[in-house]
Amino acid sequence: MICILDLGTSKISSILVKDEDTKPEVVAFSSIETSGIKTGSIINIGLISEDISKSINELENKSGEKIKDIIVSFSGEQISSINSTGSVIIRQKEVTARDVQSALNMSSTLKVPNDKTLLYVSPNEYTIDGQPGIAEPIGMNGVRLEARTHLIYCSQNTKENISKCIEELNDLRIKKFYFNQLGAAESVLTQDQRDLGVCLIDIGAGTTDLTVYKGGSIRFSKVFPYAGDYITETIATSLKITSTQAEEIKKKYGCAVLDSDSEDTLRIKGTNGNKEIEISRGKHFLKLLSNL
Structure with a gap:
């Protein structure tokens, strides 16, 4: 289990x-x-x-x-990443699992700030004696093995x-x-998508995570501290309503692509005894999106 x-x-x-x-x-x-x-x-x-x-x-x-x-x-937001390489001499002419691990270890010896620690090493590809694009080097003959990796660090x-x-x-x-x-x-990604190249964006409540794949491997990753909660707070501040109301509006009416000519009108209950307000869904939400 x-x-x-x-x-x-x-x-x-x-x-x-x-x-x-x-x-x-x-x-x-x-x-x-x-x-x-x-x-x-x-x-x-x-x-x-x-x-x-x-x-x-x-x-x-x-x-x-x-x-x-x-x-x-x-x-x-404390997650960071960098691409790296590490090379070793192949001990007995034929690449072994030990050689591969040594090359991966060498790629992760980059100097990083004291408050960071290595979270994950993602092998992208290997090179043997200058020949790039090797996915599985074990069993191949050569003199020098190089590993190209994507390193992910965290606090x-x-x-x-x-x-x-x-x-x-x-x-x-x-x-x-x-x-x-x-x-x-x-x-969510197929092998074909990762091979041909794809960008995956995951919008959560507190962070938006972005990764780029190419040639079957991860090439770039970044975490942004702006996500669903930030959108909710922006709506609440703009309309002077509660976070609960803003969350409901976001889920019910929010849209990443919105027509500015939309004539939909939203009626929102006022807070602290204030009267109900009306806003244009098209114009107001486009303005909010442009400010995010």
């Missing part, structure tokens, strides 16, 4: 999967609303620990399984704070950390 815990700004989701060789089977799923995370960063350790416990308990009740090890998936403090939340739950251990956009890409 594999348990994956996804820490989002608005909710904590967890899934229990039976690890089959052919096709993984979802055993149970849980989603708990939370307010202890903002733009991907924990702002209330106690609250997040409680919400994680609720989510895991729900999984255990649904599945009848006892969960001990978890994979933690998360995002946040050391973020990992430590997540660990504290988990450590408060004595029966849970973190198996590994994972950038959740990579999981999203595996779920």
Whole structure:
């Protein structure tokens, strides 16, 4: 069994999967609303620990399984990335798994700020003696092996704070950390899309995650601290209404592409005894979108 815990700004989701060789089977799923995370960063350790416990308990009740090890998936504005290369001399002429791992390790030796830690190394391609575009070098002959990789870093403090939340739950251990956009890409992108080139944008509550794939591998990734909550706040401020009203308007009437000639009129209940207001959906929402 594999348990994956996804820490989002608005909710904590967890899934229990039976690890089959052919096709993984979802055993149970849980989603708990939370307010202890903002733009991907924990702002209330106690609250997040409680919400994680609720989510895991729900999984255990649904599945009848006892969960001990978890994979933690998360995002946040503290995520950063860079492309790198690492090369090694092939020890015995024929490339082995040890040579590949050594090249990958060399690619991740870049100097980074002290507050950053390596989260994930994504191999893009390999080069043997100047021949690029090699996807699987093991077994090939050569003198020098070079690995071209995409490195993803996160804040050391973020990992430590997540660990504290988990450590408060004595029966849970973190198996590994994972950038959740990579999981999203595996779920929604086809191999053809990744080969030909595609940009995946995931708009959450607190962050917008962007990844670019080309030649089957990730080439660029970035996290922006502007997402659904920011849009809600902008609507609330502009119309002088509550966040609850703004969220309802966003979900009911929001649209990324809007006709400025739209004659739809929205009637919004006023707050603090103020009278009902009317706005043009087309003109007003276009103005809001242009200011985001």
